[in-house]
Amino acid sequence: MTIRGKAFIAGVYEHPGRDLPDRTLPQIHLDVAAGALADAGLGFGDVDAYYSAGDAPGFGNLSMAEYLGLDVTYVDNTETGGSSYLVHIQHAAAAIAAGHVKVALITLAGKPRTGGAPPGGSQRGGGAPEAAFENQFGMSVPGGYALAAQRHMYEFGTTSEQLAEVKVAASIHASHNPHAFLPDAVSVEEVLASPVVSDPLHRLDCCVITDGGGAVVLVAPEVAATLDRHCVPVLGTGTAVKHTNNGRIDLTHTGAVRSGPLAFAEAGLTPADIQYASIYDSFTITVLITLEDLGFCEKGEGGRFVSDGNLQAPFGGLPFNTDGGGLCNNHPANRGGMTKVVEAVRQVRGEAHEAVQVPDCELALAHGTGGSLATRMGSSTLILGRSL
Amino acid sequence: MTLPTPSPYPNPETQGFWDATTEDRLLLPRCTACEFVIWYPREHCSECGSSDVEWFEASGTGSVYSFSVTRRMPGRWGKAAPFVLAYVELDEGPRLLTNVVDCDPETVSIGQRVELVWHETEDGPKLPRFRPVD
Numbered sequence: 017m018t019i020r021g022k023a024f025i026a027g028v029y030e031h032p033g034r035d036l037p038d039r040t041l042p043q044i045h046l047d048v049a050a051g052a053l054a055d056a057g058l059g060f061g062d063v064d065a066y067y068s069a070g071d072a073p074g075f076g077n078l079s080m081a082e083y084l085g086l087d088v089t090y091v092d093n094t095e096t097g098g099s100s101y102l103v104h105i106q107h108a109a110a111a112i113a114a115g116h117v118k119v120a121l122i123t124l125a126g127k128p129r130t131g132g133a134p135p136g137g138s139q140r141g142g143g144a145p146e147a148a149f150e151n152q153f154g155m156s157v158p159g160g161y162a163l164a165a166q167r168h169m170y171e172f173g174t175t176s177e178q179l180a181e182v183k184v185a186a187s188i189h190a191s192h193n194p195h196a197f198l199p200d201a202v203s204v205e206e207v208l209a210s211p212v213v214s215d216p217l218h219r220l221d222c223c224v225i226t227d228g229g230g231a232v233v234l235v236a237p238e239v240a241a242t243l244d245r246h247c248v249p250v251l252g253t254g255t256a257v258k259h260t261n262n263g264r265i266d267l268t269h270t271g272a273v274r275s276g277p278l279a280f281a282e283a284g285l286t287p288a289d290i291q292y293a294s295i296y297d298s299f300t301i302t303v304l305i306t307l308e309d310l311g312f313c314e315k316g317e318g319g320r321f322v323s324d325g326n327l328q329a330p331f332g333g334l335p336f337n338t339d340g341g342g343l344c345n346n347h348p349a350n351r352g353g354m355t356k357v358v359e360a361v362r363q364v365r366g367e368a369h370e371a372v373q374v375p376d377c378e379l380a381l382a383h384g385t386g387g388s389l390a391t392r393m394g395s396s397t398l399i400l401g402r403s404l
Numbered sequence: 405m406t407l408p409t410p411s412p413y414p415n416p417e418t419q420g421f422w423d424a425t426t427e428d429r430l431l432l433p434r435c436t437a438c439e440f441v442i443w444y445p446r447e448h449c450s451e452c453g454s455s456d457v458e459w460f461e462a463s464g465t466g467s468v469y470s471f472s473v474t475r476r477m478p479g480r481w482g483k484a485a486p487f488v489l490a491y492v493e494l495d496e497g498p499r500l501l502t503n504v505v506d507c508d509p510e511t512v513s514i515g516q517r518v519e520l521v522w523h524e525t526e527d528g529p530k531l532p533r534f535r536p537v538d
Binding site: 145146147148149150151152153154155156158159162163164165166167170211212213214215216217219260262263264265267390391 | 407408409410412413414417418440441442443444445446450451469470471472473474475476477481484487489490491497498499500501502503514515531533
């Protein structure tokens with residue numbers, strides 16, 4: 017059983033806004049839904065399955081289906097943080113393959129800049145069983161990722177300069193993106209000169225905080241055949257949950273060590289086949305560790321792998337995040353999975369900015385990480401092709 | 405700057421753990437079936453599935469598994485910066501999220517030996533934190 021040939025991405029949309037004080041959260045869901053459906057050449061009346069995550073307000077799928085005017089017979093609120101939307105694609109593809117539905121809509125929207133949500137802090141609910149054993153000690157989002165970075169440096173000799181190389185590549189890509197929140201290319205020296213937030217992570221090792229959102233439309237093969245748009249086949253999917261493992265957490269790897277091989281096996285491909293990768297980039301360390309875990313290099317070699325422009329499009333060994341990623345372009349709702357998929361679709365369609373388009377990009381990977389490298393995370397990997 | 409000491413809000417599953425902290429005792433749950441030392445505290449063993457779990461008193465010593473000096477953070481924790489967020493690996497096995505205190509944050513290192521100190525919260529239970537062992 018493989019998903020190959022059974023579901024296609026027909027439409028994607030990334031909200032161009034980064035500060036949206038005059039749009040409500042439901043309106044941004046509407047904006048991105050309309051955008052992705054228009055990209056596919058479909059309408060709201062064609063949608064029979066709807067997917068959203070924790071960013072959907074009110075009663076989640078129910079409130080949003082009502083607001084958007086959807087008549088759906090399949091819903092899924094899977095919540096794995098920023099990777100939710102890749103998990104949704106996996107689930108939607110499976111639902112389509114099973115014959116339950118033909119057109120699935122997935123939306124993400126958020127207003128962390130103008131909606132009043134506080135940045136940075138970890139405010140997990142008191143009902144969570146781990147809460148009293150983490151929140152009492154000043155855990156923060158950057159602090160958690162810093163714990164992972166520090167341990168990686170200790171075990172493998174990874175350096176702050178190597179982490180900065182990830183940001184440099186993303187910033188060069190962002191300089192070609194007119195919508196990027198941080199449009200200026202930066203140097204390793206500038207990253208290292210930015211204030212330290214949590215050792216060893218500097219401010220420029222951290223992603224941006226933006227409003228915005230995105231959406232994806234998946235369709236069955238028979239629907240794809242009727243559309244004028246380039247429909248992108250889903251070739252492989254994989255998801256894994258990694259947690260603190262009963263007090264034995266290993267900070268040097270992510271759930272990608274399982275989600276990656278699952279996705280590659282389903283696609284019948286290996287990391288060497290991938291020409292472009294959207295890698296979740298909440299922090300520079302997230303990218304470095306994930307690249308190792310997906311098998312693009314050996315464990316511990318991530319620092320060397322990201323150096324010397326290897327991640328820079330179009331001619332690096334593995335061009336990544338050619339929209340500028342969460343580090344520079346946007347990170348709507350503090351959830352970067354959706355935009356990872358959108359840019360991967362642009363690459364296999366040949367519709368990325370000409371300065372960063374990977375020549376003849378046939379195979380792309382998108383990877384999402386939700387939660388925290390320091391505690392519990394949902395990892396999800398998606399492999400897309402230009403064609404079957 | 406003194407670290408915040410927020411209440412841990414004990415619940416029926418963790419009451420025994422937090423009650424012991426008022427006597428400066430760090431209790432760890434251990435599965436009587438497979439002998440795994442469990443963390444965070446819960447009344448079942450997520451290694452073997454047994455619900456036969458007992459408390460025992462930890463030595464209170466361990467070593468730093470990882471750490472980060474938090475220098476910027478919103479709210480009251482930011483006012484306490486720089487402070488050391490850390491995973492300490494207890495000699496009994498579990499890795500606890502905690503703070504390393506009573507030292508210059510710039511001197512903390514992975515592998516450093518540490519011992520337990522207790523910080524009283526506003527409503528009774530104490531928080532287990534650690535300081536370097538000379």
